[in-house]
Amino acid sequence: xxxxxxxxxxxxxxxxxxxxxQAGDVAKAESIYQQILRVQPNHPGALHLLGLxxxxxxxxxxxxxxxxxxxxxxSDFAEAHSNLAxxxxxxxxPDKAAASCRKAxxxxxxxxxxxxxLGNALQNMEKxxxxxxxxxxxxxxxxxxxxALSNLGSTLQKTGEFEAAMASCRKAxxIDPNFAGAHxxxxxxxxxxxxxxxxxxxxxxxxxxxxxxxxxxxxLGTAL
Numbered sequence: 001x002x003x004x005x006x007x008x009x010x011x012x013x014x015x016x017x018x019x020x021x022q023a024g025d026v027a028k029a030e031s032i033y034q035q036i037l038r039v040q041p042n043h044p045g046a047l048h049l050l051g052l053x054x055x056x057x058x059x060x061x062x063x064x065x066x067x068x069x070x071x072x073x074x075s076d077f078a079e080a081h082s083n084l085a086x087x088x089x090x091x092x093x094p095d096k097a098a099a100s101c102r103k104a105x106x107x108x109x110x111x112x113x114x115x116x117x118l119g120n121a122l123q124n125m126e127k128x129x130x131x132x133x134x135x136x137x138x139x140x141x142x143x144x145x146x147x148a149l150s151n152l153g154s155t156l157q158k159t160g161e162f163e164a165a166m167a168s169c170r171k172a173x174x175i176d177p178n179f180a181g182a183h184x185x186x187x188x189x190x191x192x193x194x195x196x197x198x199x200x201x202x203x204x205x206x207x208x209x210x211x212x213x214x215x216x217x218x219x220l221g222t223a224l
Contacts, residue, residue, distance in 0.1 A: 017036075
């Protein structure tokens with residue numbers, strides 16, 4: 001088979017696998033990626049997407065190995081660097097996550113989720129001012145990005161900027177009233193700023209939306 005025909009066949013196989021994955025048939029998608037890798041063991045797209053499946057099912061060590069192989073083969077693969085950062089966050093390795101985010105953003109500065117994940121990594125490393133900057137970079141691109149709004153609120157309340165923290169969380173909740181994480185972060189800001197009565201009322205929102213939100217149950221107990 002001529003090389004261009006093989007490449008076209010591989011592209012079609014990748015497209016078919018992604019369709020299966022989006023339809024919820026992860027096993028079929030995984031099988032196609034593995035077939036591609038049997039023929040082309042260093043195919044960066046198949047390595048990356050197989051790594052994403054591993055990440056989806058919680059096998060983050062395997063995911064990290066596969067996506068690392070993908071970026072070793074194709075160093076300018078911005079989306080793979082970005083998703084590797086998400087895997088490192090799941091593995092509680094924020095320093096590696098931050099490094100992967102920065103590689104992705106050097107290639108594609110418009111990746112809003114990567115700015116958000118860089119903020120998460122920096123927040124986990126207690127680099128709060130830098131985290132605030134990363135969330136604001138995400139929001140400069142996508143002003144209604146609720147995850148970044150909520151995460152910005154979480155970080156600002158840690159730096160004592162309670163009014164700004166509450167404003168950010170409330171903006172997230174105006175966009176998505178059922179965002180339990182934003183309720184939780186708003187609750188924290190209310191409690192830390194001494195507004196306990198409002199905090200108690202607010203703390204009841206997240207468990208009503210997401211009953212298994214353990215942190216909120218714990219915080220409600222401390223506010224009462």
